[in-house]
Amino acid sequence: MRVSGVASGYLSSEQVIIEFEIESLSDSAGTSLLQNNHKISKAINEMKKAGVEESELSTQDMKIYPSYRQDYDDNTKSYKSTFEGYKVENRLIFVSKKLDLAGKVIDIAVSNGIDKITSVQFAPTQTKIKELKDSLISQAVEDAVKRANLALQPINYEIKSVKSINIENESSGRNQLYSKVQFLYSSPSLHEQNDETKLFDNLKKISVQVNVSFIIGRKQTTSN
Template sequence: MSLMINKRESKLWLTWEVRNHYLPDFMRVSRVASGYLSSQQVIIEFEIETLSDSAGTSLLQNNHNISKAINEMKKAGAEESELSTQDMNIFPSYRQEYDDNTKSYQSIFEGYKVENKLIFVSKKLDLAGKAIDIAVSSGINKISSVQFVPTQTKIKELKDSVISQAVEDAVKRANLALLPLDHEIKSVKSINIEEDLYGRNQLYSKVQFLYSSPLGGAHGQNDETKLFDNVKKFNVQVNVSFIIGRKQQN
């Protein structure tokens, strides 16, 4: 049995094929949305390192420096719940010295080293600079990080809002594209969310400026460290796949 297709039918069939080639059963729309947050808390991580001939002496000195820093910070307005220590280590410390006689490096025992961390987490942003000044004057060796950050609750609220905006925008764009094609969205096939687009998320950016203000001199006051924060940007890309089909005639 043979199937005969005339030129007119063939042309109509090709037109239908071309039309459906550009109208798959689903379409994908990508949208990017952004939101901004101000900081609600400051997180400062201090490191305290002491070295002495004996482990006990080094530990006592380390504890003394931390206790002094904590007490002074509490006097300045910090709460006890905002201060904590972590990651304490005690170990023998050696330094490398070059020996001209042997033409090699020798390990020289220099004592026992104690390392500890003091973490300050507070919603009192104005205490950040004062906490640093107190820590330095108390014998704390290093400030490893200073961060002004939003709270997790605020971050979640922003994410939900930004994702909702991106999805709504994707739906609008898809409907606009389908309008002249006499097709419409039937349902959502999938939603893929990519946060921190191109690595530009600044929700946890470190402090930007650090300097001492000229409070001394005639006033007889010590210089106080000042910290400046910036707003945090959150980017999200939403990829939405829609099931589409021809509009139903009323």
């Protein structure tokens, strides 16, 4: 007999991870790179003034490549590639346990021309996630035993032993956040008030499912 058991728990966030993408385009690769570096450096300097530490910031995945746009030619009735310059792409990543700085970091980035926010995550640490999952495995097995006993009771069978236990899947709930960055475009009055962006975190749901195979048999009857 095979039965699934499930257990869930909740964790509060202990760190925030924000990723920005910075693009620049110019006639020469050197100029485009300088523009990109200037934009990042300016934003980083302003973030440091707001209390961000240098160790909480990093850049990754810089790319430089010729950029082409597709223009439609009325004469040939077809599209042709037109060179428009050299594009530089870079990523700025903010990782910190100072959750209250998240909104301020976004405000500083946007006000300094970094308007592409690719990811905002509030998350527990991996250590906390592992500790919770380890404790949930035993709870999920207990849930499987309980379900098996309930199913066997009407047919007068019982669990004799456990044959195997397999962890089917482990999952965590999606990070949900509410950022006023999304509201600035739909609510100009908020932008005019120059309020600080507010991000609201939620608890993360961690779930573990196990499949337990039982060896079952008919209940033994006792006779006087």
